[in-house]
Amino acid sequence: MRVLLLATLINAFGNGAYLTTSVLFLTTVAGLSPAMIAIGLSAGAGAGVLSTTPLGYLADRYGPKRLSILAVLVLAGAYTALLTVHSAVPFVLLSCVIAVATALAKGANGALAAGVVPAAERLRMRARMRSLTNAGMGLGTLAGSVPLLVQGDVAYVVILLVNAMTFLVAALLLTRAPQVARQTTPAGGPRLVALRDRAFLGFAALDGLLTSTYNDLLGLGLPLWLATGAHAPLWLISVTLVINTAGCVLLQVRMARDVSGLAAARRSAVRGSVVIAAACAVIAAGAGRSPWLAGTLIAVAAVIHVLGEVQLSTGSWGIVFELAPTWAQGQYQGAYFAGRGLGDMVAPPLVTACVLGLHTYGWLLLGAFFALGGLLYGPVTRWAARTRPAGHPTPAPSLI
Template sequence: MISKLLPAPGTPRVLMFATLVNTFGNGAYLTTSALFLTRSVGLSPAELAIGLSAAALAGMVLTTPMGYLADRRGPKQVQIAALIVLAACFTGLTQVHHLWSYVLIACVIAVADATVKAANGAMIAGAVPPSERVRTRAFIRSTNNAGIALGTLAGGLPLLLDVRAGYLAVLLGNAVTFLLAAAVVTRVAAVAPAAVPPGGPRMVALRDRPFLTFALLDGLVAALYNEVLSLALPLWLVAYTGAPVALVSAALLVNTIGCVTLQVWASRGTHTAADAVGVARRGALVVGASCVLFGLSAGRPSWLVTVLVLGASVVHVLGELWLSSATFAVVFDLAPDWAQGQYQGVHQTGRQIGNMVGPPLITALVIGWGAPGWSALAAIFATAGLVAPHVIRWGLRRAAGRAAAATAVPAAAR
């Protein structure tokens, strides 16, 4: 019974517990960060936006090189170092009093956070058999959502108190969770640094056009499905329905419960990029169907809006879970064993680009166009679901060609 509720002993289980500790602190901080920076530090909303934009840019530029570093130095050592840097940064936030000190720390946080994620993926790839990688990653995603949810609840009290001491307690508490997570990661067996094959490019991920295309497509799709509930739905309920905005909390609760309890189930049978072809198509089409249901709630009675929104939330989370499972398989399978970290970094960069494009796009569609905007959003997901299989197959052909070339070099030498 325990084996069904937890990943395999060793690296998978240790990483899961490290994730729980880490994301608990992150959840508390995310709940309070905006008010801390504006009400306690004194930044204006425009200055806050400048800091976040600078951090996003730093993450996009440096995430792939940090993934490369994880391959060369070993993902365990790089992840521990990044966690310690994050602890120092959140401690440093308690001393921020003006824009530029915040911008500097925010940029370091963005890069270090992406480094932790890239190194985490490389560690799974190096320590877990290929047939178990997606399942392990599914456990960690479930744990990530559970930790953030618990942290969000913990951050509610400082938010209600709205005093500087409460915000500082959250910052220092988050710093402690990073140190605790680093201590947990020390228990993981080290993954040996990978050597670059002679004669080839070092930053091979940046030359892999199929993977770059997948990273950009997946980044946009993920940004859009993440913003459906947190951004589009609350604005939609206020502008186009008479239902209470509290319905957003119910929809987010459905999503959280689904992500925590069903991600491992949704990953069954998805081990390779070839397995992900149909799963990615299905997930995107199902999320598109949820957008149609959200759009049908315009101008309806409150009871019917509630039924449609909750039903759409269930459909949405199922599509999200299948899309996530497909993504795990593609990222692990298309990357050479010696470049898992940099491929994880490129994928994170795609997510960061999507996070910049997604919010204005989804706001323009849903709020600017109303119900037809939901249909347009559904069409975007449907198109992505039809395009993704071709991109994945393209990546598989590229990976097969690269493997054949690598085999041919030693044969020619002999």
């Protein structure tokens, strides 16, 4: 556990530092235009979505520890290779390599965590990993802000190399992780069983859309809302992000303590969705209010949002662990993250259209979207529980 958690923290620190300066590095050092950057990132996102499930299968087949180490080594090399990029084609290719390696790392790390941790501890382990991810990203963001003050190309290059170095350190740490036995597909069954599991794919699509949307509420929707006349100061953006980061770090593990089994995970996901819906309604209530009242309501909404977020994320992980067959944790983790990738494509235009196009009613529509989406967890997960692949025990039925 300590090895995985420390590797997660170090990687998150490097990622947070790089993301803070990535656009400036690509425009000033690499000399890429915003259009080139957008094309490269979009190509990478598509490659990541398409590769997550097959790469998860490889992690099951050849061992998640080996594939985790391979993934972070590739990422170290790919980020370092960005120093040689000065045109669109190499950037697109490297973006695809980074996205595919990241997809492999996610699937392999999920399978590794599932393999080395007892089933009863998997959810708490995943919660610890997310808590440390948020902490590492926050510390990395602070470190990445230093080059923004210096405003020099050398500083951007240093941050990029620091990010690459964190992957090398993570690879070294992962060599100390225990081995997880290679998994074989039951005789006569399909290899990529996750792609044939329509019920699980339905859950992955639903959860991916809700997760990506709640991530964009504070990161995209609220800034647009404040910038277009919400009668509240722009510094509330930083306040809400600090509340969110602190809440995830402090509450994520605690929230996972009482969730065990599919029924409990489902209840947690439903509650989380409904609570996030309430946060949208509180933001909408701030429309047309005085600056201090609108600001107060937005801060309250940020607190409500993070309470819903930690419940929804905990429920999501619990559902994945319960529904994935023991011999296919990697590819099911991959299919789950593919749903997240699809959600990342849909959520930004959805949130933007609601906030800018419908204003106050847009927030209410987003709230209704989360409430309805949360209610769908029940029928989707019950369908998935009834249709488990061969060799996987069916969870006990529940009336909830």
